Each structure stands twice: as C-alpha cells, then as structure tokens.
Amino acid sequence: MLKHYICLIYIIINIVEEFSIKFCGEIMELFNILKEKIKEKEVVTPKEMAIIDDNAEFLGIPKILLMENAGKVVYEEIKDIEAEEYVIFCGTGNNGGDGFVVARHLGKGEVVLIGKEGEIKTYEARENFKILKNLAEFGNIKIREIRIAEEVEDIFERLKDKKAVVVDAMIGTGVKGELREPFKTIVNKINELKKINKDLFVVSVDVETGNLESDLTITFYKRKTINKENAIVKEIGIPKEAEYVVGWGDLKALRKRDSRSHKGQNGKVLIIGGSRDFFGAPILAGLAASKIADLVGILSVDDVVDKLNNPEFIMYRVEGDYLSSKHVDYALDVAKKYDVVVLGNGFGVNDETKAFVNEFLLKYDKKAVIDADAIKVIDYNNFKFSENYVFTPHRKEFEYMNIDLNNIEEIKSTIVLKGKYDIIFNANNVKINKTGNAGLTKGGTGDVLAGLIGALFAVNDAFISACCGAFINGYAGDLLLKEKGYCFTPLDLIEKIPNVLKIFE
Numbered sequence: 001m002l003k004h005y006i007c008l009i010y011i012i013i014n015i016v017e018e019f020s021i022k023f024c025g026e027i028m029e030l031f032n033i034l035k036e037k038i039k040e041k042e043v044v045t046p047k048e049m050a051i052i053d054d055n056a057e058f059l060g061i062p063k064i065l066l067m068e069n070a071g072k073v074v075y076e077e078i079k080d081i082e083a084e085e086y087v088i089f090c091g092t093g094n095n096g097g098d099g100f101v102v103a104r105h106l107g108k109g110e111v112v113l114i115g116k117e118g119e120i121k122t123y124e125a126r127e128n129f130k131i132l133k134n135l136a137e138f139g140n141i142k143i144r145e146i147r148i149a150e151e152v153e154d155i156f157e158r159l160k161d162k163k164a165v166v167v168d169a170m171i172g173t174g175v176k177g178e179l180r181e182p183f184k185t186i187v188n189k190i191n192e193l194k195k196i197n198k199d200l201f202v203v204s205v206d207v208e209t210g211n212l213e214s215d216l217t218i219t220f221y222k223r224k225t226i227n228k229e230n231a232i233v234k235e236i237g238i239p240k241e242a243e244y245v246v247g248w249g250d251l252k253a254l255r256k257r258d259s260r261s262h263k264g265q266n267g268k269v270l271i272i273g274g275s276r277d278f279f280g281a282p283i284l285a286g287l288a289a290s291k292i293a294d295l296v297g298i299l300s301v302d303d304v305v306d307k308l309n310n311p312e313f314i315m316y317r318v319e320g321d322y323l324s325s326k327h328v329d330y331a332l333d334v335a336k337k338y339d340v341v342v343l344g345n346g347f348g349v350n351d352e353t354k355a356f357v358n359e360f361l362l363k364y365d366k367k368a369v370i371d372a373d374a375i376k377v378i379d380y381n382n383f384k385f386s387e388n389y390v391f392t393p394h395r396k397e398f399e400y401m402n403i404d405l406n407n408i409e410e411i412k413s414t415i416v417l418k419g420k421y422d423i424i425f426n427a428n429n430v431k432i433n434k435t436g437n438a439g440l441t442k443g444g445t446g447d448v449l450a451g452l453i454g455a456l457f458a459v460n461d462a463f464i465s466a467c468c469g470a471f472i473n474g475y476a477g478d479l480l481l482k483e484k485g486y487c488f489t490p491l492d493l494i495e496k497i498p499n500v501l502k503i504f505e
C-alpha cells in the first residue's frame, strides 16, 4: 500500500514539474521581454562590478581565468610602447593580481608590491605572485615588497628622465573610502613625475587609484562610474549572464553586521498579517525574519495573538476577525517603531482587508514587503509603485497587478515574480534566480520568503534584498531536498536559513 502511495506522490510531483516546465517557458519569455524593456546599464558602480565578478564565478568561471585575461589585455595595450623602464605598482587585492599577470606577460620590469606577500588577500593573486617569484630568480623581472613610499625613492629618481611605463595595479573596484598611505604618497609622486617627464606613460588597471592622472585606463567588462574619460573597455570573458543571474555575489554585497552594533541596528521588522481564517502565515513570516532581524513584531487579530505565545515576537493585538479600517491608525503608529512592514500574509480577501491595505499604504511612507492577499486587494487603478515597496507575487497574484511592461519605468517598486525561476525586477534592474525546487510548492514557503526579504530590506536596498531573499529561500530548499527529498516543510525551510547564510558569509 505504502509503495503505491509513494509512487502516487512521485507521479503528482512529475505532473507539477511538467506543469511548471510549461510555465517555465513563459517565465523565460517574460524574462527576455523585461531584459529588452529595462535599459541595460552602460556604466556600473564598483560594488555592482564586484557582484558581477563574483556571479561569473558562481556560474563556474574561475577568477584566476578572469585575472589571466585581465592581465593579458592590459599587456596587449602596453607591449608596443617603447620604454627603458617598466614599473608595476601592485596592491594586495585582485587588482594587484592583475598587475602580477601584466608583469609576467611583459617578461621584464620591476614589480612593487605595496604590502607583504603574506598580506595578499586572495588565492588568485597569491598564485600569480608565486609564479612571478619563480620567474624573478632567472629572468629580468625584479620584485620589491614595500611598506612606505620612501622605499621606492630610487625608482622615482630613475623615472624623472627615462622613457618609462608605470602600471597602476594598486587598487581597483575594491576601493573603500579615502586613499590611505602609502598609496597616497605614491600616487602624488607619480602625478608630479608626469609633470616633469613627458616620456612617462601611466596605465591604470580597471580603475584609477585615487586621483592618479593615468594616460590610459583599461577597464574590464563595463566602464565604472569612477573611471576617467580616457578609460577603454576590454572583454575578459565575463558573460552577460553574470549580470542577470542571482548568485553568491549578491549575498556578499549585503550589509555586514557591525561587531559594535547594538539591539535593533540589524533590523526591526513588523509583520502585519493573519486573520480568523489563517493564523500560521504571519508566524512563518515572523519566524523567518527573526533568523536575521534583531526585533520582530507581529500585529494581528485576537485569534492569532492568542494562539501565539512565542517569546521571539512582540505582539500587537487588534480586535476583530480581520484587519480593517479601524485598525489603520494603530498600525501606522506601531509601524513607526520598525524599519520595514511585511504586509498581507494570511490576511484574507474581503472588503475589510481591502480597506485596511489601501488606507494603510496611502499613509505609510517607509519600507514594505507586500505579499499574498495584500497584493490581491490593492486598488491598482490609483496606486503609486513606490521604490519603498517589494512585492512578492506568484503567477496569479502577478496577473492581479496588471503591470504594464510598456511603462516599466513607472514601476519603481521591486517585484519578485515567484516560480521555478524567480524573476526580480524594477524600473532599472532585472535578475533571475535559479535556486529552489518543486518541494517549495508547499503552502507557507511564500510567507517564509516574505519574512526573509523583510529582514534583509530592513538594512539593505530593495533590489538586493529581493534577490538575496529569493536566493536564500531557494537554496535552503535545495539543501533540504538533498537531506529529505521533497518532504520538507516551511518550518524546515526557516531552520535552514542560517545554514545558507553561513555558507556564503
């Protein structure tokens, strides 16, 4: 008997799979339409580029390969320049790694590592430094590790009147804040030398370090917002998909928890949900949020509050079976104490909840994740898609929203269209998330996602929170699939959230 039961489950799952594959075709069609409608970014910020780099690796392209290509394209640009001297200034990050590759292709010159070999931050850069050291024993590549600018006084002397090429592989897209020493002095020195020696050619790798007046910058994949006019773009093998797929690069870009932070600084989330009919949904959203946020409140009707004696939540009770107009002012008042509201889980769809949602959103001016029944009761005819909103519709709810793809620039809100693949988009961005499996079709996984996104959104921007929420939710489901097959529950999913964050921290 059991055997028949189990094989029946597998038949059903295959039908669902079949069905979702059909939908999946439509999802990809919608994704392609969105990629057309949403103007592709010509220029990216260093932070966006770091996400693209990491997601290229998520797609299977090793960073050391990109580093090799980066160094090679820079070498191609300088190999024909007549010079008596080549000096390659390298930092301890992957920008420095590129510089090591440039030096290797040049086969000559002096490599100045600004820092000690032991401080080189990444595997890729370390490997390339080791290769250089092997070559330096025999060839005419010299290597020097320095701490302070005075240690290269002799090089600056030589650069005063020689035909020379200086390669700036000091800092790239990993730049943070004001330029620190000894980079500052080195950059100023090179700028001074350029004034007295017209035969000095300065090339920056990817990004100009500080206010270095490079003669040429070779930047990779796309121009950076901080590049100077004379930067040229070179392909290094990063595929476009790296810009469109959600990967661990998005997670790495999430705000880091500050060790000095205190209670509440890592996010305060208010779940406004539940009704006489559904009490579980807001609790699932709250439990998911509490894995990440410092404080989670649940505002709901008597039934839900009475059922909930979970110490993890601060409870706010309203009289009645459903949230309704008479609760709006109280909800607005409570919401003042929170960074973000997660709205709609287990609301029920009726005139009362319709009135609550529309009146609340009219007066509420902070961040909100709008999910489930709240999506169904909004009056979209006179509704502003604020950039403070993240919507998490599944296919049917998405149809309620009747988003006009021809006016995509109006859609300031971020939308997570959930499914086998999640499409995350707003007026300026579109990405697709491929984590997750059919075990997630169980009721309640959407509530988990809404709570998860709420917790991230409390301290991050809307788009990255939506992408990471979809990624984490799906990845948690994939870990469970390996452990339990399809038979996992939303509560299992919630328990897996910390594991996913741990893997990618």
Ligand SMILES: NC(=O)C1=CN([C@@H]2O[C@H](COP(=O)(O)OP(=O)(O)OC[C@H]3O[C@@H](n4cnc5c(N)ncnc54)[C@H](OP(=O)(O)O)[C@@H]3O)[C@@H](O)[C@H]2O)[C@@H](O)CC1
Pocket (backbone or CB within 6 Å): 050, 053, 054, 063, 066, 067, 068, 070, 091, 092, 093, 094, 095, 096, 097, 098, 121, 122, 170, 171, 172, 173, 174, 175, 176, 177, 178, 179, 180, 181, 183, 205, 206, 207, 220, 236
């Ligand atoms: N990732 C990839 O796939 C690919 C990346 N590629 C290349 O990697 C570059 C990004 O590498 P990345 O992320 O390692 O950072 P990177 O630009 O080397 O700088 C970090 C170093 O700088 C330092 N530093 C930072 N700010 C500073 C300041 N204000 N003043 C002083 N120092 C400062 C920082 O020190 P820290 O702050 O950590 O002490 C750290 O040591 C990218 O531009 C491209 O060239 C290519 O190979 C193509 C593939």
Ligand SMILES: Nc1ncnc2c1ncn2[C@@H]1O[C@H](COP(=O)(O)OP(=O)(O)O)[C@@H](O)[C@H]1O
Pocket (backbone or CB within 6 Å): 020, 372, 393, 394, 395, 418, 419, 420, 421, 422, 435, 436, 437, 438, 439, 440, 441, 442, 443, 444, 445, 446, 447, 449, 470, 473, 474
């Ligand atoms: N067939 C599927 N394959 C992969 N992920 C899925 C699938 N169905 C749903 N999910 C994921 O489950 C979560 C909830 O989606 P969905 O079930 O559509 O929401 P709801 O619970 O609101 O109906 C989302 O993270 C979504 O990506």
Ligand SMILES: [K+]
Pocket (backbone or CB within 6 Å): 095, 168, 169, 170, 171, 172, 204, 205, 206, 207, 208, 209
């Ligand atoms: K640089």
